[in-house]
Amino acid sequence: MNRTLAFAGRNAKEIVRDRINLLFGMGFPVILLLLLTAIQKHVPTELFPVARLAPGIAVFGLSFISLFSGMLIARDRAGAFVQRLFTSPMRAGDFLLGYILPLFPMALAQGAVCYLTAVYLGLPATANLLPAMAVLLPTALLFIAIGLLCGSLFTDRQVGGLCGALLTNLSAWLSDTWFEVSLVGGAFERVANALPFIHAVKAGRAALAGDWGGLFPHLWWVVGYAAAVLAVAVWAFRRRMRG
Amino acid sequence: MNAIETKALTKRYRDKLALDGLDLCIGQGELFALLGVNGAGKSTAVKLLSCLIAPTSGEAWLMGHSILRERERVKAVISLSPQETAVAPNLTVRENLELMAGIGGCARGEARARAAQSIREGGFAQVAGKQARTLSGGWQRRLSIALALITEPQILFLDEPTLGLDVLSRRELWREICRLKGRVTVVLTTHYLEEAQALSDRIGILAEGRLRTVGTAGELMARAGASNFEDAFVALAGERGAAL
Numbered sequence: 001m002n003r004t005l006a007f008a009g010r011n012a013k014e015i016v017r018d019r020i021n022l023l024f025g026m027g028f029p030v031i032l033l034l035l036l037t038a039i040q041k042h043v044p045t046e047l048f049p050v051a052r053l054a055p056g057i058a059v060f061g062l063s064f065i066s067l068f069s070g071m072l073i074a075r076d077r078a079g080a081f082v083q084r085l086f087t088s089p090m091r092a093g094d095f096l097l098g099y100i101l102p103l104f105p106m107a108l109a110q111g112a113v114c115y116l117t118a119v120y121l122g123l124p125a126t127a128n129l130l131p132a133m134a135v136l137l138p139t140a141l142l143f144i145a146i147g148l149l150c151g152s153l154f155t156d157r158q159v160g161g162l163c164g165a166l167l168t169n170l171s172a173w174l175s176d177t178w179f180e181v182s183l184v185g186g187a188f189e190r191v192a193n194a195l196p197f198i199h200a201v202k203a204g205r206a207a208l209a210g211d212w213g214g215l216f217p218h219l220w221w222v223v224g225y226a227a228a229v230l231a232v233a234v235w236a237f238r239r240r241m242r243g
Numbered sequence: 244m245n246a247i248e249t250k251a252l253t254k255r256y257r258d259k260l261a262l263d264g265l266d267l268c269i270g271q272g273e274l275f276a277l278l279g280v281n282g283a284g285k286s287t288a289v290k291l292l293s294c295l296i297a298p299t300s301g302e303a304w305l306m307g308h309s310i311l312r313e314r315e316r317v318k319a320v321i322s323l324s325p326q327e328t329a330v331a332p333n334l335t336v337r338e339n340l341e342l343m344a345g346i347g348g349c350a351r352g353e354a355r356a357r358a359a360q361s362i363r364e365g366g367f368a369q370v371a372g373k374q375a376r377t378l379s380g381g382w383q384r385r386l387s388i389a390l391a392l393i394t395e396p397q398i399l400f401l402d403e404p405t406l407g408l409d410v411l412s413r414r415e416l417w418r419e420i421c422r423l424k425g426r427v428t429v430v431l432t433t434h435y436l437e438e439a440q441a442l443s444d445r446i447g448i449l450a451e452g453r454l455r456t457v458g459t460a461g462e463l464m465a466r467a468g469a470s471n472f473e474d475a476f477v478a479l480a481g482e483r484g485a486a487l
Contacts, residue, residue, distance in 0.1 A: 006345025006354065010331055010338070017333045080327035084390065087293045087323040087400075088346045089315060242297065 003090050007098030015068050015102065025068065026110055029061030030117050037121045054118035055132060055204030056177025058111045059197060062140055063163070063171040065107050066147035069099055070159035073151025077240065092238045100144055107140035108133065123208075131207040135219065139200040142226035148233035152240050171197045196225035244307055246271045246398055246428035247292065252301035254287050261287040263452040264301065269445075271397075274420070274429045276439035279449035279480065285432035286326060288449070289400045292430070293323045306397055322396035326403045326432075328383040329390070332376035336367050336386055339375055340393055347394030357393055365389045365419075381412030388419065398428045405438060417442060440472045450480040 016022060036048040076082045085095070111133050119125045146167065150159045172178065174188075175197040181189050192198045199221035206214030247269040254262040262284045269275045277285045290296045292303055294314045302309060308316040331339050340358035341351075349357060362371050367389070370382055378386065384404065391399055401420065405413040420442055423429055433439050439446050440460045447457045456463060456479050460472055469475035 002348055002350055002354075003346050005351075006342055009345075010334060010342045013338065014331065014333050080325040080329035081331060083295060083325040084323060084329040084343075085346070086295055087318060087321060088343075088394075089318045089348065090346055091315075 003088075004094045004097045004101070007085075007090065007094060008101040011072060011099055012102035014072055015106065018068075021064075021068060021071070025061070025064035026113060028064070029057045029110070029114050032060070033057050033114065033117050033121065050118050050121050050123045051208060052205060053177065054115060054123055055208055056175055056201045057118075058114040058132075058136055058204060059139055059175060059200045060168070060172055060177060061110050061114055062107055062136065062143045063168045065103055065110070065140060066143045066150065066167055067159070067163040068106070069103055069144050069147025070150040070154075070163045071147075071156055073099060073148060073237075074154060074156035074159045077151070078156060086241055092234065092241055095241075096148065096234060096237060099148060100141075103144045103147075104137075104140060107136065107144070111136045111140075126210075128208050128210045131210075132204055135200075135203050135207045135215070138219065138222045138226050139196075139204075142196060142200070142222060142229060145226055145230040145233050149229055149236055152233060152236040170195070174198060175201045177201055196222050244271070245269060245304075246273065247275075247303065247305055247430070249292070249303040250301055252288070252291060252303050253299050254291055254296065255299040260452050262291065262298075265454055267447065267454060267457070269428060269430065271428055272425045273444045274424050274431065274442055276443035276446045277430065277432045277449055278434065278436065278439045278446050278476065279432075280434055283434075283449040283480075284452040285434075285449055286402055287452075289323070289402050289430065289432055293321055293400050294318055295323075320397040321400065322391040322394055322398075323400045324388045324391040324402065324404060326406060328380070328387045330375040330383055330386055333374055335372050335374055336378070337362060337371045339386060339390060340367075343390045344393050361389050361393050381408055381415070384408060384412070384416065385419070388416070392423075392427075396427065398430070399423065401429060401431045403432055403434070405433070405435065413438075436473055436476055448476065448479050455479050 033053065036053055037050060040048040115129055115132065147163060150162050154162060174181065174192040174195055181192045181198060199218035203215050203218035203222060206218070245268045247267065249265045249267045252262060252265040265288060277288060279285050291298050292305065292310065294310055294317055302311060305317045306320045308320070310317055331342060334342060337358055340361050341354045344354035344357040345351070362368055365385065367386070370378060375383060375386060388401065388404060404420070405416050408416065420429065420431070431442060445457060445459055446463060448455045456466060458466065463479060464472060464475040467475035467478040469478055
């Protein structure tokens with residue numbers, strides 16, 4: 001356990017000391033929330049009600065966690081430091097836990113900042129905020145796992161493109177956050193429903209509304225995707241370790 | 244028991260034979276240099292022995308542990324200072340040392356104590372609070388070796404430790420490596436002839452993936468009938484060496 005904690009501590013420092021990434025990851029979702037709420041004030045129809053928007057932005061914000069984890073692993077792999085680590089007695093499980101552990105508090109902090117901003121913008125401060133935060137945990141694991149997978153397979157430049165551009169856009173457009181996916185319909189809606197992002201947002205909305213029955217099956221989609229992506233990421237990382 | 248024994252250790256990458264049937268014994272506490280030109284197979288040998296890659300065939304034992312069947316045990320007794328400087332760039336010198344001690348299995352208190360000792364003994368006091376990426380090449384290389392030593396390994400692999408360093412930094416590093424003699428088994432790869440001659444108890448010359456010969460610098464010169472080590476190396480690593 002000493003090894004895992006030492007490695008997790010190092011990873012936390014590496015992420016926190018990358019100020020630009022951190023500020024962007026924490027600040028961008030808040031800015032979006034402020035901007036869209038400001039737009040809402042000037043349009044007569046209910047485009048972006050904060051109770052619908054906040055869970056979506058919270059999920060969207062977590063896509064930056066994939067960028068953090070993916071970049072960290074890809075950069076480690078690119079340098080000689082990973083050779084030193086791979087010749088140490090650390091096992092694959094120590095590495096993976098060491099990468100995952102520091103990202104959970106960051107994901108929770110990001111979710112908390114997002115919901116606190118939403119409360120400031122008019123979201124009722126009820127006890128349902130806690131289950132809404134809890135629902136973010138499997139989503140956080142999903143995004144961390146996507147980062148682990150991308151970091152194990154691709155270079156840091158490729159991770160920047162995949163997690164920084166592609167994933168953030170996928171999680172934005174196919175999540176029911178900015179517009180109702182059902183309004184587009186057709187293949188777009190079918191693809192969105194086959195991916196986990198829309199389910200993560202709908203589970204968050206249900207938790208925020210206290211609609212416990214509405215959590216399911218959305219939460220199962222997220223948990224299933226998180227487990228599957230994590231399993232593939234572990235496989236890919238172990239392959240990298242074996243050289 | 245020898246620190247390292249290899250038997251027909253071979254690594255093939257598709258159509259390239261990177262290491263061809265290495266048979267070698269290195270005693271405990273010995274400082275052994277693997278000398279060869281670029282692409283001779285030095286780094287491949289180190290990667291195989293430190294379990295970074297798996298052999299195509301053959302076997303090796305480190306402190307009696309097999310690299311095929313006991314990788315965890317092998318990793319517990321070795322440490323590697325890779326060819327490129329291998330430090331965590333955003334961590335300070337002290338944090339780097341504490342990290343590697345922790346990864347070696349030390350509890351937090353012990354890791355701090357070992358890092359403090361390493362800072363004292365390695366002369367890192369003036370740079371202990373600086374992030375590793377801000378250090379000069381010489382300091383980074385010294386830190387890289389200190390990180391390899393903080394886990395108190397029984398076998399230390401130094402892959403081209405002075406590559407790219409200026410003369411003063413190189414000589415400083417030589418002094419540090421010499422201090423390890425007898426305490427730790429050191430396998431040093433280099434293509435600097437004077438480095439191998441100055442530091443090593445024995446030298447193995449690799450060429451085109453094959454170990455051409457092994458001996459002290461004096462033995463190698465006598466074997467090649469050369470009056471200096473450079474001529475001996477040229478003779479033994481070249482075509483004549485294949486025939487000897």
